[in-house]
Amino acid sequence: MFAIFKREFRAYFTSPLGYVFLAIFYAFSGLFFYIFALSVGSTDISSVFLMMFMVLMVFVPLLTMRLLSEDKKQKTDQLTLTAPVSLLSIVMGKFLAAYAIFAIGVAVMPVYGFVMSTFAKVSWLPIWGNTVGLLLLGGIFVSIGLFVSSLTENQMIAAIGSFFINLMILLMNTLTSALPTGFLQDVLSSISVYSRYSQITNGIFSLSSLIFFVSVIFIFLFLTVRVLEKRRWA
């Protein structure tokens, strides 16, 4: 697992991909930070976190698109899949590599807190809560992207496919709010990633949300392992 993690992590910096993703992350979060906090003199940056949902929904797929698709295309999967390692450790190594890049991006968020603390009093709890929320959201986007990249040899298709699923997650929330209040709406909103994430940005961080996010991540990692397993029987 560590060998794969190391290789993939390094690959983000031998190609422009890692730099591009981080540049986009910093540029957008910086822009939102300016718009929602600096320019209006507010120290509440939860809107920044909420807006990052849209940005990451589009750009995390770039981070994950080649993780497994490129291995299949270049036939390097014949090395990894015939090495004496389990499928899970291959999948985890790939996941953690992309996730590490994502986390390096997220690390900028507390920095904005420090910037504000130089000229105003900042309440740190929501910032840390939001940061953890963003890390969980990233886990979901990365695991979805990894899953989709296991389905195709074409990285473009992988990127578009995972963007599409992320979009569905967002649309599911719109659908939920369009429904009449009642049981169905309760169920849908409890499995809506976006509504749970926006709750976190509103300062509501529940244990059930934590469990929900972690479960979704594991479901997609599990599905990815299944896809690789299944492919052997093709």
Place this chain on the structure above:
Amino acid sequence: MIEVKNLTKRYGSKTAVSNISFTAEESEILGFLGPNGAGKSTTMNILTGYLSSTEGEAKINGIDILEEPVKAKQMIGYLPEQPPLYLDMTVMEYLKFVYGLKKCKLPINSHLKEICDLVKITDVKDRVIKNLSKGYKQRVGLAQALVGNPPVLILDEPTVGLDPKQIIEIRALIKKLGKNHTVILSSHILPEIQAVCDKIVIINRGKVVANDSADNLARNMSADHKLVIRCEGASTDVKKLLSSIPGMDEVFVNRENVEEGVSEYFLNAKPGTDIRREVSKRLASRNYTLLMMKSSELTLEEVFLKITTGDIYGNVADSVDKLKFTK
């Protein structure tokens, strides 16, 4: 060491490999010979755990590749048809990655240096793989298979696309590796298999059509009682002259006038009869100068061609007989 039993692989309704069995003993080089599409790569992918078989089993040192994949894979070094290289890495970075991936325990620097020296890639070890020539890429692929010093090497057409000098080098290397590894080597080139292997399995359209030691296959092929000659004289006359030799079954004029006044004949005598002296004497008695005489044994190549293009499966010797003189 390697045991393949009744292996079948179907892709949907297409059968790529059908009920094949063979074994390779320790320190044996087994040649896996067949034309493109015969099912060589499919078989090797099953042996290495990349694909699952539809039916049948493959065991490495008694360990089933499907039941205990990690344990079985530990014993295998695999060079697939297309070397599985990460083009964005340098050779050394790549080999270190493979070392980590295989959870190798040998001392890293000396082990990798030894491999680089063996496959002669030391001078490119800091180059990015993308920029290497095909020959070097192939060798890096081979180096990758050797990492961890696995007792079994599975090499899928390792010399394809190399120039003749590189081919000779790689063959010599494989031969050397065969002294202390069990090697399965696939190829669609017969002389390659002949030059390197102890045992030959010929496969066509997913079926094993011959499975024997290299020596035995060659012996089956030789036949002193079957000659090709060229001599002077009118062909009808020569034919009549030689047909009456005791033990002669058939005299066949292969080509009239290969040179001015010289024709080529196939002579087929009963097995075990040596007709060479009698042929020479009789021709001399008529002053027909003998210009060439050789035993008409087929090269493995011709047999291979026949087996793999014709519809005769099964016994090699049988198809050899059928091939001879049926021009």
